[in-house]
Amino acid sequence: MLVEVGASVCGRYAMAGGTRIPVMIGECGTRVVLRPIGCCTLGIAGSIRKRIGEYHPPDTTDLYFDLSGADAIDSTFIGLLLSLVSSKAGASVPAVHLLSPSQAVLEALERMRVLGMFEVCWSIPDPPTEWWELTGPTPEREEMTDLVIEAHQQLMDADPRNVEPFRRVVEGLQEQRPQPPPDEDKGE
Secondary structure (H helix, E strand, O other): OOOOOOEEEEEOOOEOOOHHHHHHHEEOOOOOEEOOOEEEOOHHHHHHHHHHHHHHHOOOOEEEEEEEEEEOOOHHHHHHHHHHHHHOOOOOOEEEEEEEHHHHHHHHHHOOOHHHHEEEEOOOOOOOOOOOOOOOOOOOHHHHHHHHHHHHHHHHHOOOHHHHHHHHHHHHHHHHHHOOOOOHHHOO
16 A cells, blocks of 8 residues: 555554545444444544435434444544534434444543543444445545534533643634635625
8 A cells, every 4th residue: 555755554544645544334224333444533534524414314313433443533533423412403313322432442532521422332233234335525625624623613612621722723724714705795
């Protein structure tokens, strides 16, 4: 496998621009299981966020993240998970479960003080027997920026002790967002 200069390697998958990290998906009745393999990072968080609505049926009651093959997890991926468990008033969202998280994932969730916000389980009844790879186009840069901001805002909202380490990330990215052109129709 070719790895670009400056790319990091996590487990057996390279994380470099354009390199895909596999995410498998399986269905079992009204349950959907997502299984990222390797590092759960910004790159796959963006793909999951972009595709999650398209890949689970509307009658989905439970969304499982099988994290048994996760070598590591970053703050953006954790923030994505938090956004999924933080249901919006009146929204019909499936229950989110972390299935067999690796020790590295459990430690990261604990460090960010959010482990207690998730239901952790070690098995599911009738697991999927068929799996396919979650595919689709890579999210655009603006979508990724929005994801990073929202994910880190979720972490700060979850525990005040997360404000200090993540405030600068959010503020810096908000400053870099392109500003919309002034509205010329207002007659100003």
